[in-house]
Amino acid sequence: MGNTLIKKNTREERVKKFLISIGVLFAFIIFNLWYSGKLSELNKIVQNPKLQAFTIVLLAILIEGFSFILIGSLISGTIEVLIPEEKFKKLFSQNRFVSAITGSFLGFLFPVCSCGQIPVSRRLIKKGIPTSGGISYLLATAIINPITLFSTYLAFSSGKIVFGRFLIAFICSVFIGILISPKNKEEILKEYEEEIHDENLKKFEKIFIHSTNDFLIMGKYLIIGATIASLFSTFISRDVFISIAKNRIFSILSMQILSIILSLCSYADAFVASSFTYLPPISKIIFMISGPMMNISLIIFYFSAFKAKFVKKLLISLFFTILILGIIGSFIIGG
Amino acid sequence: MKVLKNAQFYRILICLFYLLFFLSISLTGNFKIFVKKFYFPYIIIGILILIFILAIEIRKEKRFKEVNVYDIFSFIIFLFPILLFLIVKPTTLPTYAAMKRGIQTEFLSEDILKSLYEKIETEGKYKKLTIKQILALSKSKPEEINEKDIAVEGMVYKNEGKFTLIRFLITCCAADATPLGIEIEYKEETGKELKNEEWVKVKGKAKVENGKVKIYAEGIEKINPPKDPYLY
Numbered sequence: 001m002g003n004t005l006i007k008k009n010t011r012e013e014r015v016k017k018f019l020i021s022i023g024v025l026f027a028f029i030i031f032n033l034w035y036s037g038k039l040s041e042l043n044k045i046v047q048n049p050k051l052q053a054f055t056i057v058l059l060a061i062l063i064e065g066f067s068f069i070l071i072g073s074l075i076s077g078t079i080e081v082l083i084p085e086e087k088f089k090k091l092f093s094q095n096r097f098v099s100a101i102t103g104s105f106l107g108f109l110f111p112v113c114s115c116g117q118i119p120v121s122r123r124l125i126k127k128g129i130p131t132s133g134g135i136s137y138l139l140a141t142a143i144i145n146p147i148t149l150f151s152t153y154l155a156f157s158s159g160k161i162v163f164g165r166f167l168i169a170f171i172c173s174v175f176i177g178i179l180i181s182p183k184n185k186e187e188i189l190k191e192y193e194e195e196i197h198d199e200n201l202k203k204f205e206k207i208f209i210h211s212t213n214d215f216l217i218m219g220k221y222l223i224i225g226a227t228i229a230s231l232f233s234t235f236i237s238r239d240v241f242i243s244i245a246k247n248r249i250f251s252i253l254s255m256q257i258l259s260i261i262l263s264l265c266s267y268a269d270a271f272v273a274s275s276f277t278y279l280p281p282i283s284k285i286i287f288m289i290s291g292p293m294m295n296i297s298l299i300i301f302y303f304s305a306f307k308a309k310f311v312k313k314l315l316i317s318l319f320f321t322i323l324i325l326g327i328i329g330s331f332i333i334g335g
Numbered sequence: 336m337k338v339l340k341n342a343q344f345y346r347i348l349i350c351l352f353y354l355l356f357f358l359s360i361s362l363t364g365n366f367k368i369f370v371k372k373f374y375f376p377y378i379i380i381g382i383l384i385l386i387f388i389l390a391i392e393i394r395k396e397k398r399f400k401e402v403n404v405y406d407i408f409s410f411i412i413f414l415f416p417i418l419l420f421l422i423v424k425p426t427t428l429p430t431y432a433a434m435k436r437g438i439q440t441e442f443l444s445e446d447i448l449k450s451l452y453e454k455i456e457t458e459g460k461y462k463k464l465t466i467k468q469i470l471a472l473s474k475s476k477p478e479e480i481n482e483k484d485i486a487v488e489g490m491v492y493k494n495e496g497k498f499t500l501i502r503f504l505i506t507c508c509a510a511d512a513t514p515l516g517i518e519i520e521y522k523e524e525t526g527k528e529l530k531n532e533e534w535v536k537v538k539g540k541a542k543v544e545n546g547k548v549k550i551y552a553e554g555i556e557k558i559n560p561p562k563d564p565y566l567y
Contacts, residue, residue: 012403015404019404022411052431053435059420064370066357070385071380073384208387211384211388212346220409234432237435237437264511267506269511
């Protein structure tokens with residue numbers, strides 16, 4: 001007990017020092033600008049194209065992300081408050097395999113993407129659906145839903161690509177769901193500080209309090225993730241990745257890494273993938289599988305809802321499963 | 336200053352700031368700088384949820400929980416994008432982003448070909464087309480565009496003496512924006528003044544060779560940035 005308290009205090013101290021250093025750095029920059037007489041040129045500095053591009057991409061990801069977090073957290077709050085745990089358990093098979101398959105199709109029932117799936121899947125697991133189902137829902141829902149599949153068709157005008165994307169997403173999410181799911185949900189879920197115990201609250205108030213908690217806790221992770229993604233998107237040239245995509249494995253691997261860095265929404269990534277005209281179809285499919293499952297803003301976001309140990313396991317197994325599925329796919333369909 | 340020591344105060348501020356941010360981009364139409372119109376309903380739903388959340392948080396205001404360093408840290412993180420928005424005052428994706436993303440000079444879109452000839456405005460002898468329309472036509476129906484007089488708007492991107500007219504094509508949001516570009520041949524005196532990022536209208540003759548289009552400019556005039564900077 002004493003040990004935990006000391007640890008907590010040192011961590012608090014570290015955060016405090018970090019905040020103070022940022023403040024000092026900021027003050028130093030302003031002072032430096034003032035001293036060199038460039039403070040009036042601040043207007044020119046903020047018009048810098050790099051800063052403009054970074055700000056626009058960051059805010060674009062956040063506007064999309066926050067809208068979906070809010071919708072996702074409302075669905076999550078509704079599940080928490082209105083559906084009793086027993087009823088929920090009855091709705092879903094307790095068999096790990098069946099549950100993983102069901103989970104991968106839940107995107108048709110709760111079609112949220114761009115971050116909305118995280119509060120929902122966390123709540124589903126909390127409510128008692130087998131962890132394998134929660135994990136496969138988490139991974140598949142951004143891809144296996146009508147909007148994403150339709151936009152993939154629009155981008156490629158090819159049923160084969162849509163089927164390939166669907167099939168690989170399905171295999172990957174079910175496999176990972178079964179592979180890394182523990183029996184005990186406590187091994188996955190991060191504990192939140194604030195839960196509702198006030199029985200006097202009305203049901204709709206409870207729903208919105210859950211939404212606020214989801215929004216405030218997860219939102220900051222989204223901002224950190226989106227900031228890193230926007231930095232990459234602003235400063236790294238896409239040509240670098242395309243130029244190293246010379247052979248089968250490199251082309252899959254480079255598209256996998258590019259999708260992680262770019263953090264595109266699953267509704268839109270197909271249109272970007274279709275512009276890589278010179279790449280084999282399997283590399284484009286892998287780009288559209290890897291991005292919605294493990295891009296940078298999502299990776300940081302996973303840490304908001306799940307325990308760090310689980311997230312690390314999830315990311316490592318996901319990365320290699322997608323890569324291997326890509327290589328197998330390239331032998332089957334060529335490329 | 337008891338209120339500053341209450342963690343609840345910071346939660347309310349975060350909800351309020353984001354509500355105001357969402358309201359301001361919706362009311363001014365500035366959301367179009369970031370996301371496609373398709374997302375507007377989602378933004379409105381977000382605003383409604385934020386209003387409810389804010390109302391409930393304000394009702395909880397009397398509960399006192401001493402603020403700690405983590406609360407302040409969260410508050411700063413939430414504040415960062417809002418401050419950036421206020422300070423940088425973003426307008427449109429710059430041509431710098433086009434360079435990093437790789438400019439597409441070829442593009443094929445079936446859906447626009449169907450509707451293309453229903454309604455085309457003209458300006459004198461020039462047909463007003465977008466970069467997307469020109470690229471799609473030059474690929475699929477070059478005869479419709481080759482040797483024709485065309486007026487097209489976009490941003491200037493000059494690199495090593497080459498002038499490319501740029502417009503971003505958006506599917507969902509600015510993160511996925513793909514830069515479309517057309518090479519412009521111009522006389523030195525017409526284009527000398529032009530700087531990167533400037534919005535211009537180019538009038539001239541289009542020539543298509545092997546599916547690639549080039550416009551030979553007869554006149555280039557500076558224009559104000561359009562209200563909707565992107566193509567969809």
